[in-house]
Amino acid sequence: MTKLLILSVSAGNGHVRAAQALAATAQSLAPPCTAVHIDAMAHVAAGFRKVYTDWYIQLVNRAPELWSYLHQRTDVTPHHAPSQRLRRGIERLSTGALVREIRREKPDAVICTHFLPAELLMRERNRGRIDYPVWLQITDYDLHNMWLVPGMTGYLAATEEVAFRLRARGIPAERIHVTGIPVMPAFSEPDAPALARDACVAGLGLDPSRPVLLMVSGGAGVGDLPSMVERVLGMGGPDGKPNDFQVIAVAGRNAEAHGRLEALARRHPGRVAAIGFTNEMHRMMAASDLVVTKPGGLTVSECLALGKPMLLISPIPGQEEHNAGFLMEEGAAWLAYDAIGLDYKVARLMADAAKLASMATRSRTLGKPQAARSVLHHVLGTPA
Known part of the structure; x- marks a missing residue:
């Protein structure tokens, strides 16, 4: 039986709800599929979790102008920039337990509804530690640079425009699929x-x-x-x-x-x-x-x-x-x-x-x- 691992991040509710929708739908498939949903924030250092989730929510509520500036700046900052490498280094130091949990699950395929676990698994793949496919589900109707994680098996886009933007920013066309954003079976x-x-x-x-x-x-x-x-x-x-x-x-x-x-x-x-x-x-x-x-x-x-x-x-x-x-x-x-x-x-x-x-x-x-x-x-x- 195929085992699917779905990884979300509880920074806001949307990424988690998309993952829940995929897990719930997987249960009704034929042939059957085992779907395991993990919230990445349940397996990271407490301080990192507080910054990544609580800080984000407080920032968008209390200082939306600052969040707007950060959103725009990170959208034009390349993945190889020093600030991005530093960010990924901090994430790796804080997410060791998450990587170990993913290894324990031994999935046949992974879908990420947030870019954080996708980046971690990209590094695991580049080091030859995993060989299963990793897919990235984009959960908005526009594209931000943080979703451009290289090396994914596939990118799942909400609309044709998001797919166009993925191609325009260097993602191979054959890896892009326009699916929409997953909703729970009750809405289907x-x-x-x-x-x-x-x-x-x-x-x-x-x-x-x-x-x-x-x-x-x-x-x-x-x-x-x-x-x-x-x-x-x-x-x-x-x-x-x-x-x-x-x-x-x-x-x-x-x-x-x-x-x-x-x-x-x-x-x-x-x-x-x-x-x-x-x-x-x-x-x-x-x-x-x-x-x-x-x-x-x-x-x-x-x-x-x-x-x-x-x-x-x-x-x-x-x-x-x-x-x-x-x-x-x-x-x-x-x-x-x-x-x-x-x-x-x-x-x-x-x-x-x-x-x-x-x-x-x-x-x-x-x-x-x-x-x-x-x-x-x-x-x-x-x-x-």
Whole structure:
């Protein structure tokens, strides 16, 4: 039986979710495949893990201008530059346990959803310590220099443009495959009866005859999620009349925000579904007519898989800004730069069913709900 090792890095959630999607999909393959998912950060030095994950999150939240500068600088810094060699040297000193764990697994093939483990395995291959294929799954809708790890068996790209950029920056064309970004099996059948819009709305205690707005995050410039929900509930439509749409608000593991959302739901009976952590995000999206979200690669891939129009907020400088640009130029999303823009664009879009329908059509056209199967087809030679 083929053993597939999937390596992610928990710097943000997207890389981990892509790995989980691949592992979950691998379980349904014929012939069977054993898939093991390892978060690299579970096998590195504690200090390195804190810098690599906590520091990144704090930087993008507290100093986005600095992160933007670093993102741009590293995009034009060659792999052979002294700063890059120093970075890789520090990573090697901090990831010995991870390399040993990978060796213990003895996989037949590896897929990396982050460039860190790909770089480590590139060195192992160059020293003749491994001979199995290593693939790299790019998890955004643009290409950054850090993804250009030389010597991979294959590079799995979200779009034709990402593939074009890989070729333009020296990656051999025969190693590049356009697959999309893997999403969980729950998102892979958008027309399944379980994802019928009206049934999902009713299952949340809301009215299927009224429009539904899904709000899944707050951020810089637009405020925290409960404040966002309270604002949009109270605003009028473009004609000044009270709006009648309903809100699904997902607070995740933020217990304080969830409590405030529950209080809002009590003050606005029948208009708010306050959700904490959930494994049913596919149902939340299926119930919605518009999704308000940050443009993370995995979140927007899930929206595209289900054909949902998006109003994007608070993009992280660099990768999320580029994701937003791709979605806007393709007609699947709008972008709100600040709280005022959020209010205005929510009001406009929720009052314009034809515009939402047009954006939904573009979203579904772009979506790749079977991306995980496409990836596994290339890596394992299974039916597409």
